[in-house]
Amino acid sequence: MKKEKVDRRSMRAENSIKKVLEAAKALFIQHGFKDTTISMIAKHADVGYGTAYTHFPKGKDEIFLTIIEEVIADFYVVANTEYTVNSKEEAFTFIHRNITRLIELSVQHKKMLAVFYESIGISAATKEMWQDISDRFIQRIAQNVVQAMEKNIAHRNDFDEEIVAGVLFYTVENNLWKIILDQTVTPQGVIAHNITEVYTNGLYK
Numbered sequence: 546m547k548k549e550k551v552d553r554r555s556m557r558a559e560n561s562i563k564k565v566l567e568a569a570k571a572l573f574i575q576h577g578f579k580d581t582t583i584s585m586i587a588k589h590a591d592v593g594y595g596t597a598y599t600h601f602p603k604g605k606d607e608i609f610l611t612i613i614e615e616v617i618a619d620f621y622v623v624a625n626t627e628y629t630v631n632s633k634e635e636a637f638t639f640i641h642r643n644i645t646r647l648i649e650l651s652v653q654h655k656k657m658l659a660v661f662y663e664s665i666g667i668s669a670a671t672k673e674m675w676q677d678i679s680d681r682f683i684q685r686i687a688q689n690v691v692q693a694m695e696k697n698i699a700h701r702n703d704f705d706e707e708i709v710a711g712v713l714f715y716t717v718e719n720n721l722w723k724i725i726l727d728q729t730v731t732p733q734g735v736i737a738h739n740i741t742e743v744y745t746n747g748l749y750k
Contacts, residue, residue, distance in 0.1 A: 648737060
């Protein structure tokens, strides 16, 4: 009997959490990060204000992070992809494929990423999340820059790997935000090809 009560309580909790997250996602997309409140989320989810805080003690930031983590997980997959540099041609293919994938993810999750962009300037937690993503990408790219120098296929063997990695990452980042925020009409394939072409020719012999 006690186990059944616990199971029912657990199911109710899971159901209310799901309702809160679904309501929050819809409201964030409709109203943006700043203008969405816990009260609005609780009302839209048809749960008590206190219930929302019970599940998410840190409030709106915690709810948003829970939602956006699923989106960001796809970006982490790209950031964590290992690659051993062997030639300029292979590097071009790898870089182009990764940039194309990032563009695809940005289009796929465009609405939530637009809210994420807004939240970075408001929430310390989301700003920290984006910084972590940025650091992972730069570290991974920097490893490939080091490999290129060690294998003598880079134009120079005294490049600062983090600066070179930043050239690629921040260029890609800037263009992804432009796509997400509808600030560019440049075809996605052109963006991917141009960035890959300039970066690869700048780094590799």
